[in-house]
Amino acid sequence: MSGYFKELISGTKSLFIGLGITGKYFFEPVVTEQYPHEVPVMKPRFRGHIELIPDEETGEPKCVVCGMCQKACPTGCITVAGEKREGVKGKVVTQYILNFTTCSLCGQCVESCKFGAIRFSKDYNKVSERKEDFIYDLIKRLKEQS
Amino acid sequence: MPEPFRVILFIVFVMAFAGLNAAYLVWCERKGAGHIQRRIGPKEVGPYGLLQPIADGIKLMTKQLFLPKGVDPVLFMVAPLMVMVPAIMSFMVIPFSETFVAREVNIGLLMIFAFASVNVLGLLLGGWGSANKYAVIAAARCVSQNIAYEIPMLITTITMVMVTNTMNLNEMIRSQSGWFFHWHIFRLDMSLMMPVAFLIFFICSLAETNRAPFDMAEAESELVAGAYTEYPGMGFGVFFMGEYANIVIGCALTTILFLGGWQAPIPFNPAGFLGVIWGLFWFFLKLYALIFTVIWIRWTYPRTQFYELLNLSWKVLIPFSLFNLILTALQIKIFPWL
Numbered sequence: 001m002s003g004y005f006k007e008l009i010s011g012t013k014s015l016f017i018g019l020g021i022t023g024k025y026f027f028e029p030v031v032t033e034q035y036p037h038e039v040p041v042m043k044p045r046f047r048g049h050i051e052l053i054p055d056e057e058t059g060e061p062k063c064v065v066c067g068m069c070q071k072a073c074p075t076g077c078i079t080v081a082g083e084k085r086e087g088v089k090g091k092v093v094t095q096y097i098l099n100f101t102t103c104s105l106c107g108q109c110v111e112s113c114k115f116g117a118i119r120f121s122k123d124y125n126k127v128s129e130r131k132e133d134f135i136y137d138l139i140k141r142l143k144e145q146s
Numbered sequence: 147m148p149e150p151f152r153v154i155l156f157i158v159f160v161m162a163f164a165g166l167n168a169a170y171l172v173w174c175e176r177k178g179a180g181h182i183q184r185r186i187g188p189k190e191v192g193p194y195g196l197l198q199p200i201a202d203g204i205k206l207m208t209k210q211l212f213l214p215k216g217v218d219p220v221l222f223m224v225a226p227l228m229v230m231v232p233a234i235m236s237f238m239v240i241p242f243s244e245t246f247v248a249r250e251v252n253i254g255l256l257m258i259f260a261f262a263s264v265n266v267l268g269l270l271l272g273g274w275g276s277a278n279k280y281a282v283i284a285a286a287r288c289v290s291q292n293i294a295y296e297i298p299m300l301i302t303t304i305t306m307v308m309v310t311n312t313m314n315l316n317e318m319i320r321s322q323s324g325w326f327f328h329w330h331i332f333r334l335d336m337s338l339m340m341p342v343a344f345l346i347f348f349i350c351s352l353a354e355t356n357r358a359p360f361d362m363a364e365a366e367s368e369l370v371a372g373a374y375t376e377y378p379g380m381g382f383g384v385f386f387m388g389e390y391a392n393i394v395i396g397c398a399l400t401t402i403l404f405l406g407g408w409q410a411p412i413p414f415n416p417a418g419f420l421g422v423i424w425g426l427f428w429f430f431l432k433l434y435a436l437i438f439t440v441i442w443i444r445w446t447y448p449r450t451q452f453y454e455l456l457n458l459s460w461k462v463l464i465p466f467s468l469f470n471l472i473l474t475a476l477q478i479k480i481f482p483w484l
Contacts, residue, residue, distance in 0.1 A: 008462065015447070019442065022445060031184045034189075
């Protein structure tokens with residue numbers, strides 16, 4: 001019988017504690033992000049599709065067309081081409097195509113790059129109905145950004 | 147105003163009130179749920195999402211009304227009405243203010259409980275007529291739940307009738323006039339267990355109106371939508387409106403029986419038209435505070451298991467309400483001058 005009353009009192013008390021918690025939350029500010037109206041800032045380790053890193057002085061891509069990323073890619077979604085130019089050490093990249101439809105964001109290309117020329121971008125809202133929209137010309141993208 | 151016109155006007159008012167209440171309580175519910183879970187809730191349709199209920203209403207009304215295969219056509223169509231009509235009828239005797247009442251019936255309390263028991267019949271018929279196993283399970287649960295909770299509720303009501311000596315709702319409120327400590331919930335001289343009686347009555351009114359944490363009739367995560375599973379468009383809409391109207395009636399009854407109805411917490415009652423407004427203000431303030439509590443409770447507690455629910459009624463609420471009844475009878479007998 002004493003167990004009955006003990007349970008009753010502790011149960012009632014816990015109910016009021018529960019109400020207190022939700023009542024407190026009711027007056028606290030909201031924590032959700034209003035997505036289309038508020039654009040989130042991606043965290044540093046977010047993996048978007050890759051992008052070329054520009055040289056800080058010239059603004060040209062740091063890529064020397066060694067082709068390591070192309071070799072490292074398990075799905076073969078990177079196509080790199082370059083040419084030799086006068087007065088420039090190594091090759092200059094002329095074409096860097098990423099076929100994002102087959103990319104699995106594994107990051108092998110970023111790992112394999114010895115020159116620190118590619119990194120993950122922070123783009124997350126890529127939507128299209130056409131397949132061609134996901135074949136990115138990263139050199140063009142770099143020029144548009146700068 | 148001549149009598150028949152007054153009543154007709156009141157019926158129109160009550161129907162508009164029930165409809166608007168259902169619409170905007172859904173909005174309050176969603177906003178409340180949002181803020182309790184630290185979200186915003188509806189905000190896109192109109193300022194603060196205020197047009198959301200209208201958009202939802204249009205969506206429900208434009209849906210096709212059809213009879214699923216195998217249902218009982220009469221029961222299926224009548225069931226939503228059996229939830230809605232008694233609720234509207236009950237509004238007829240609720241005094242919103244001292245003179246703002248359609249009919250001051252001497253047995254108003256009895257009438258409300260008589261109509262409230264039809265509500266569960268509507269759910270039972272709807273569930274049964276749907277020819278759907280989830281709906282039948284929900285209907286069966288709903289009936290056993292309502293039977294279990296009607297007993298403590300009625301015993302508590304008998305206690306209140308004993309202390310006020312009337313079933314006229316307006317008389318009950320008049321007996322609580324004066325300062326707020328004359329409200330029945332604080333009248334420990336009438337019964338030492340008045341606050342407990344208030345809690346019992348409030349819990350039972352939650353269970354009677356099938357609100358969370360006692361929402362066995364709907365139980366959307368276990369029984370699809372319970373008794374409402376097969377209902378298309380406005381068939382569901384009418385059930386929904388009836389449910390919210392019942393919540394308003396439950397809270398109104400709690401206000402009238404325990405919180406002094408339209409009585410202000412201070413002994414000040416202006417005469418004439420101002421008095422009506424004054425009464426309405428206090429009545430609705432108390433009513434909506436209780437409704438807010440109902441919403442608050444819904445978003446705080448998870449749904450109880452069905453056996454726990456029956457245990458609560460038979461092992462806790464009924465013994466306590468019976469004890470309260472005896473205690474009140476003794477107090478009335480021993481201290482008859484109070």
